Amino acid sequence: MRRILPAALVALLLALTSCATPGPDGAPNSSPAGLSTASRQDPVQAERTMASLRRVDDLPLYEMTYVGSYDATVGTDATPSSPFGCSLFVAAGDPGRTVFARNFDWEANPALVLRTDPPDGHASISLVDISYLGVGADPTGDRRLLDAPLLPFDGMNERGLAVGLAADDAATVRPDPGRPTVGSVRIxxxxxxxxxxxxxxxxVFTRYNLNMDGGPALHYLLADATGASAVIEFVDGELRVERGTGGWQALTNVPVVGVPEQRRRADRRYGLIATALTDSGGVLDAAAAHRVLAGVRQGHTRWSVTYGLRTGEVRLVTASGGERRYQLPMS
Incomplete structure (x- = not known):
């Protein structure tokens, strides 16, 4: 049954969303009140999205389900000013239960578990550091959350494709004038x-220039439900890809493309992950993956998360000690 809103509430929502004026591409620009620039929701969808927000952890961690559509190519982007930490790996020794795992090591900001199901894309679950939306520790009623789909720091979609990022000080990007440019988190x-x-x-990466101005340069780990994985880095301005072999692949904050494994393992966190994955033959369940993540936690680790690329199971542990589990229906 479709929910019917009181006429006064609909009128108020229409007034709020009309505060944004169109930009040159037809997308609304941010108003002084910080209203969404990427939302393509009608007022009822925006109200349902905001009404879904709830606090679930003292990180603080929030959950929200985004209702309706958005334009993922415009609006807010993250410009972090100091390096990310982060440790990521994929354990694919048993392709029937591939696990993607990551620690997000960063400043003490509030986070959001976000569900999206765009009409023209795959449903997904992702984690967002909402400070990059300008949102504080209590985001209740803050419509800047309607831009939250634009800033996933890691996530998995319904097809079992997962992605995460980490700082890579060696990365350099040389723009191709024939490609559109998007932010390094937006991608x-x-x-x-x-x-x-x-x-x-x-x-998808090859179709865009990445804008890394104003923040740390990044590299990325990808994995899918078949057990395939890849690291994407930018070496001497060029996008480079290294495919996973041997049932696992890992990423911290040191370059890996073209770098001998022995040199990679000189990084403490990479070395600990690599040893654990080598010893296990790349076969880990979610609980074992979290034990590996715990072994490379840092004082500023904000969350540790595993994504089951076949099962759709998401297990999240936050710096406050809270643990949450989610299930993403897989297609």
Missing amino acids: LRLVLDRAATVDEAVA
Whole structure:
């Protein structure tokens, strides 16, 4: 049954959403009140999205389900000013239960578990550091949350494709004038919405220039439900891809493309992950993957998460000690 809103509430929502004026591409620009620039929701969908927000953890961690559509190519983007930490790996020794795992090591900001199901893309679940939306520790009623789909720091979609990022100080990007430019965090949303496999995700990356101005340079780990994985880095201005072999692949904050494994393992966190995955033959369940993540936690680890690329299971542990589980229906 469709929910009917009181006429006064609909009128108020229409007034709020009309505060944005169209930009040159027809997309609304942010108003002084910080209203969404990417939302393509009608007022009822926006109200349902905001009404779904709830606090579930003292990180603080929130959950929200985005209702309706958005334009993933416009609006807010993250410009972090100091390096990310982060440790990521994919355990694919048993392709029937591939696990993607990551620690997000960063500042003490509030986070959001976001569900999206765009009409023209794949449903996904992702984690967002909402401070990059300008949102504080209590985001209740803050309509800037309607831009939350634009800033996934890691996530998985219904096809079993997962992606995460980490700082890579060695990365350099040389723009191609024939390609559109998107932010270095925004690209994760485009991948989650449009790609079902690692090959398709790599193709999404190759269609865009990445803007890394104003923040740390990044590299990325991708994995899919077949057990395929890849690292994407930018070496001497060029996008480079290294495919996973041997049942696992890992990423911290040191370059891996073209770098001998022995040199990679000189990084403490990479070395600990690599040893654990080598010893296990790349076969880990979610609980074992979380034990590996715990072994490389840092003082500023904000969340540890595993994504079951076949099962759709998401297990999340936050810095506050809270644990949450989610189930993404897989297609």
